Amino acid sequence: xxxxxxxxxSFHRFLNCGPTVLAVTQDxxxxxxxxxxxxxxxxxxxxxxxxxVSPHRYSHGLLEAGGEVTLNVPPWELLEExxxxxxxxxxxxxxxxxxxxxxxxxVLVTPPGIEQCLATLECxxxxxxxxxxxxxxxxxxxxxxxxxxAATERFGPGGGIPTxxxxxxxxxxxxxxxxxxxxxxxx
Numbered sequence: 001x002x003x004x005x006x007x008x009x010s011f012h013r014f015l016n017c018g019p020t021v022l023a024v025t026q027d028x029x030x031x032x033x034x035x036x037x038x039x040x041x042x043x044x045x046x047x048x049x050x051x052x053v054s055p056h057r058y059s060h061g062l063l064e065a066g067g068e069v070t071l072n073v074p075p076w077e078l079l080e081e082x083x084x085x086x087x088x089x090x091x092x093x094x095x096x097x098x099x100x101x102x103x104x105x106x107v108l109v110t111p112p113g114i115e116q117c118l119a120t121l122e123c124x125x126x127x128x129x130x131x132x133x134x135x136x137x138x139x140x141x142x143x144x145x146x147x148x149x150a151a152t153e154r155f156g157p158g159g160g161i162p163t164x165x166x167x168x169x170x171x172x173x174x175x176x177x178x179x180x181x182x183x184x185x186x187x
Contacts, residue, residue, distance in 0.1 A: 021039050048138055051071070118164070
């Protein structure tokens, strides 16, 4: 296999393997949607996730002020909405009004979830850490609701059905889908 060297600043293109999410933030005004691909679980107990957001993004200020967010896992069918929400700023555009995305009330946090998404994680900001040109928000997951079929049949690879959206770089995305293969010994 031939090897090619890349600039260190392009490292993230090789690590962006988790699903892209539509995060909904809100302070005193209407909710805003931001597309995020830098999302990862960081703890089972307590249940913590981490998102990385540039301070230049409108949602960064909303997240700091409101302290709450929903992380919504969109299916492949919402790819155009995901791209739109990542391309335009909520400072100028009401993304719920400009897309077919439908907000649904959350139970434990103020920002709504998104009805068409496979899962919604209601989260509260636990901690923030400045990391280079982004802020890492450590989120406590306080409630999870998921589409029953998606949670049992479609999450993860299986059956060749495209499921979650994965951002590769720039305007390139790929679905997760394909056969499930078990590896390793059962313990």
